[in-house]
Amino acid sequence: MSADLRLILFDVDGTLVDSQAHIVASMTRAFEALGAEAPSRAETLSIVGLSLPVAVAQLAPAHSVADQTALVAGYKEAYMQIRSEQGSAQSSPFYPHARAVLDELAAVDHYLLGVATGKSRRGLDALIAGHGLERMFLTQQVADHHPSKPHPAMIEAALSEMAVAPAQAVMIGDTTFDMEMARSAGVAAIAVDWGYHDTEKLAPLADHVVHDFRDLPGVIETIWETKT
Structure with missing residues (x-):
């Protein structure tokens, strides 16, 4: 049986x-591209595991929905760029x-x-x-x-x-x-x-x-x- x-x-x-270095660098780039102060490493790692729009909303609650949407897009772009540069085994x-x-x-x-x-x-x-x-x-x-x-x-x-x-x-x-x-x-x-x-x-x-x-x-x- x-x-x-x-x-x-x-x-x-x-x-x-x-992937913490990859995640933190990507989130930092996204905020900087918006001209906003990036969250700390601890703040970024605290939201790992949440879906990206939910995570961004928690990190940038004072920002408009349009800004949060831009941060989501910026994070995705930065994440893919870093992965392309380094490869998954390194990033x-x-x-x-x-x-x-x-x-x-x-x-x-x-x-x-x-x-x-x-x-x-x-x-x-x-x-x-x-x-x-x-x-x-x-x-x-x-x-x-x-x-x-x-x-x-x-x-x-x-x-x-x-x-x-x-x-x-x-x-x-x-x-x-x-x-x-x-x-x-x-x-x-x-x-x-x-x-x-x-x-x-x-x-x-x-x-x-x-x-x-x-x-x-x-x-x-x-x-x-x-x-x-």
């Missing part, structure tokens, strides 16, 4: 790849051991891997191509088609697409948005401490906090063992 299918969903920025490198763990999890027959990210479809496609992940993620939920995190729509769509129950899924992320999204969707939440939100804020929302990518497979299995 084959094992039940299990879905493992990953956030991308701050969880799989360290958004994997965290230590991330690729090896992805390969390990993908090799388990009853595991299904996916992503739920605030990136656009174009942004995710470029990152996947840049890192050679074309066959890694069976479900890919992006900001273009869903409300911003922490709304549970991304996870709910992934569960439906993969025909997996919430009890047989986990969400792995580095922000409170990821943890709240997982809670709202009724799936287990694993926080990583190498990303962009403080561990102190993540821990109360997470089922587990992981400090090393290599610990993930064991933590995931432990979660499912307690549910069966």
Whole structure:
């Protein structure tokens, strides 16, 4: 008898790849192009994971809708330019051991891997191509088609697409948005401490906090063992 299918969903920025320099530089360029004071690094990283229009609205609440629209466009342009100049491997490198763990999890027959990210479809496609992940993620939920995190729509769509129950899924992320999204969707939440939100804020929302990518497979299995 084959094992039940299990879905493992990953956030991308701050969880799989360290894109903070790329994100901060892109946001800084966007604000400077508008002639506005750029947010601090901490302010920019605090909104990573949100859909871009929502993130910009939080960073520039006093600006007009037209200005916020211009900032979104400016960010996208700057992000693509930096990626073109540097390539994904340099602008958004994997965290230590991330690729090896992805390969390990993908090799388990009853595991299904996916992503739920605030990136656009174009942004995710470029990152996947840049890192050679074309066959890694069976479900890919992006900001273009869903409300911003922490709304549970991304996870709910992934569960439906993969025909997996919430009890047989986990969400792995580095922000409170990821943890709240997982809670709202009724799936287990694993926080990583190498990303962009403080561990102190993540821990109360997470089922587990992981400090090393290599610990993930064991933590995931432990979660499912307690549910069966």
